[in-house]
Amino acid sequence: MTSITNSAGSFFNRSLAQMSDLRGGIERARSQIATGRRIERGSEDPAAAAQLRSVARREALAKVEGDNAARLGQDLGAASSELEAVTALLQRARELALQAASAPAGDRARQAIAFELEQLGEQLFGRANAASLTGEPLFSGQSSGAAFTRDAVGNVTYVGTPTSGGVPVAPGTAIERGLPGNAVFEFVLAGTPTSAFAVLGALTTALQGGAGDPVAAASAAIAGIDAALDTTNRAQTILGTRMAWVEQVQEQQGERNIALAERRSRVGDTDIAEAIARLQQSLTALEATQSAFARVSSLTLFDALR
Amino acid sequence: MPSAIFTIARSGLTQARRSLELTAQNVANAENANYSRRTLTQGELVMTGNIGNNAQDSLGGVRPGIIERAESSLVQRQARDSSSALSAARAEFLAMREAESAIETSGVYAGLVDVEAAFTRLQNNPLEPALRLSALESARKMAGNFRIANGTLGNARSLVQAEMGARALTVSERAKELAEINADLVGSREGTAGRAGLLDARDLVLRQLAAEFGIEPTINANGSADVMLTGTPSVALVTGAVASAVSVSFAADGTASFAVGGTGFVPAGGAMTGRASALIGMAGLQTDLDTIAISAISIANTAQGNGAAADGSPGQPIFAGTGAVDINVVLAAATGLATAPSGAPAGSRDTGNLAALLSALGASTGPVSRADTLLLGLSSRVSALETRSEGLTVVVASAEAELLRETGVDLDTEAANLVRLQQAFQANSRVIQVAADLFDTILGLR
Numbered sequence: 001m002t003s004i005t006n007s008a009g010s011f012f013n014r015s016l017a018q019m020s021d022l023r024g025g026i027e028r029a030r031s032q033i034a035t036g037r038r039i040e041r042g043s044e045d046p047a048a049a050a051q052l053r054s055v056a057r058r059e060a061l062a063k064v065e066g067d068n069a070a071r072l073g074q075d076l077g078a079a080s081s082e083l084e085a086v087t088a089l090l091q092r093a094r095e096l097a098l099q100a101a102s103a104p105a106g107d108r109a110r111q112a113i114a115f116e117l118e119q120l121g122e123q124l125f126g127r128a129n130a131a132s133l134t135g136e137p138l139f140s141g142q143s144s145g146a147a148f149t150r151d152a153v154g155n156v157t158y159v160g161t162p163t164s165g166g167v168p169v170a171p172g173t174a175i176e177r178g179l180p181g182n183a184v185f186e187f188v189l190a191g192t193p194t195s196a197f198a199v200l201g202a203l204t205t206a207l208q209g210g211a212g213d214p215v216a217a218a219s220a221a222i223a224g225i226d227a228a229l230d231t232t233n234r235a236q237t238i239l240g241t242r243m244a245w246v247e248q249v250q251e252q253q254g255e256r257n258i259a260l261a262e263r264r265s266r267v268g269d270t271d272i273a274e275a276i277a278r279l280q281q282s283l284t285a286l287e288a289t290q291s292a293f294a295r296v297s298s299l300t301l302f303d304a305l306r
Numbered sequence: 307m308p309s310a311i312f313t314i315a316r317s318g319l320t321q322a323r324r325s326l327e328l329t330a331q332n333v334a335n336a337e338n339a340n341y342s343r344r345t346l347t348q349g350e351l352v353m354t355g356n357i358g359n360n361a362q363d364s365l366g367g368v369r370p371g372i373i374e375r376a377e378s379s380l381v382q383r384q385a386r387d388s389s390s391a392l393s394a395a396r397a398e399f400l401a402m403r404e405a406e407s408a409i410e411t412s413g414v415y416a417g418l419v420d421v422e423a424a425f426t427r428l429q430n431n432p433l434e435p436a437l438r439l440s441a442l443e444s445a446r447k448m449a450g451n452f453r454i455a456n457g458t459l460g461n462a463r464s465l466v467q468a469e470m471g472a473r474a475l476t477v478s479e480r481a482k483e484l485a486e487i488n489a490d491l492v493g494s495r496e497g498t499a500g501r502a503g504l505l506d507a508r509d510l511v512l513r514q515l516a517a518e519f520g521i522e523p524t525i526n527a528n529g530s531a532d533v534m535l536t537g538t539p540s541v542a543l544v545t546g547a548v549a550s551a552v553s554v555s556f557a558a559d560g561t562a563s564f565a566v567g568g569t570g571f572v573p574a575g576g577a578m579t580g581r582a583s584a585l586i587g588m589a590g591l592q593t594d595l596d597t598i599a600i601s602a603i604s605i606a607n608t609a610q611g612n613g614a615a616a617d618g619s620p621g622q623p624i625f626a627g628t629g630a631v632d633i634n635v636v637l638a639a640a641t642g643l644a645t646a647p648s649g650a651p652a653g654s655r656d657t658g659n660l661a662a663l664l665s666a667l668g669a670s671t672g673p674v675s676r677a678d679t680l681l682l683g684l685s686s687r688v689s690a691l692e693t694r695s696e697g698l699t700v701v702v703a704s705a706e707a708e709l710l711r712e713t714g715v716d717l718d719t720e721a722a723n724l725v726r727l728q729q730a731f732q733a734n735s736r737v738i739q740v741a742a743d744l745f746d747t748i749l750g751l752r
Contacts, residue, residue: 007710013703014711041685042682043688046682049681049682050685061419064423088504141379142654143651144655161654166657292652300717300718300721301718305724
């Protein structure tokens, strides 16, 4: 008798192992299709899982950076519209100064002009201390208090910080939050530091009778108002550039988000067509194996002998 | 001599019937993986008488021999060794997969990224109470995730340890069983069904032992098996009828050490080795997890120390704790987050200190990157273990198929034997019929 035989037990073991392998494959393909995720645990594909982790981190940070950029855009827009109003206001002040500087205007007219200038000064002070939509001061730099204060005799002083700090809007890119008030309202006139408030205040006082020659004072004030306008325009330009920058960053963020989503999908999502084809293939193989098993297992001599 | 024909035919009938019984036994055990198929040997029976040079033969038929059991110590050994290796790889894989689940699903990495995101958002407006609160809560969540990871890792570890303790008891029991089988084998007679059964039981115990430890059995002439557990140093588990007990103990960091009959040893091979190696891996994971937690604590608290809170006071620590087990938020209020650099006045919107914290968190040596490295290393290891145990599964399956081919029951052969033996039985009956006819013929002489 030969010692090599075809053991019944080994045939059944082998068939069962093959069928359970196929079953496992079908189950995996089915869950990939159902969840849409190719990887359920890191060990299935460590490199892809690591990529997915870094994509997820990038996406989480990109979302926050997108929100930051949107809010920064709003704040810069708010500051810019305040500055537009300030420009209009200074232009009106310049017109008034011109009127006051023209000789025919009498004392009463100058009084009226002085009254309007006083109102304009109040408005200017209000706009310089304007707040953003969320109530943060627009021109006080990194300070959360008012940008300018006024003492008992009407002198206006900048009390914010000289820089306004950046907001990170993209990896490695931070855009300045706004402009500190001293860069918007303070300037140097003929070698002397002064401010829009001081210029308007001095003119008002002169027209109210504080100066011997109000006409000359008004003429002299025009240069100061022009300098204030210049400073405001420069600030407006800076804000405009930054707003354009924010917009550009937002566009880039949009593109990067699409790239990130594509990458995530490529690495971590189930390729449905492929998974379904694989599932079908495994199903066919399993059916074939089962029917082959049924036929082969009935092929014993015991069935043949009657 | 018709009476000799009767005897011969009767011996043939006995032989055929006993062979049929063995065939029936083989068929009945066709699905018993621990059964080695049996055959009955036979020998011709001839009686010879001598007087001087005159020799006279008398035919006596067939003599039933001994029950032979299909043996193949080499294939048995292959099956044992490959199953030892597979058990080691599989046990380590299953244990490390638990650890992977523990650390991956506890969200340590996601928690750290959430903290990063919340603090980045805070840079937009560092004084907004809602943003501050959400940043502090994200830190609290992160600390919670660390504690969860620590707890689930501890669970995975204690599961492995409990299994090792239970398996050590089983191994000791099996060793005792083998010692008893050895004692019985010494007393058993060669070629009996009882001895074949004992040998089956011996091989089964050896396979069961090999699943847990790498073993080096010595099969003695009388069939008994002495077992050494391989390792450094190799130690005797069973010698003759004497068995030693296996014990396992655990150090403070969770790693295991083994002893047999009081002698310490480091096993090589078997599921116990896999589990021991998984426990060492888990101890490493615990260290890494603690290191990451401590790095998060120290980065956050250092940044706080370098900064000023919303009210301008010096920043107080955010976290307390000595590792993943007890990391905890101790900062009482969100206003205490030191977003501004040290010396900044109350109400400063300076985010310099916040930026320093964020860059330390996100640096390549920071906790985020370390957690990523930890997860990558862990999942790579689990993946490698899975590949290894899949490969070994194939080896084991082929070794088992080989073993079954050598020792298993082939139903086709047994069916053919049934027919053959049935014919032999009928033929022998026919011989008796012929002998009876001969006898009757002689009795009928007139």
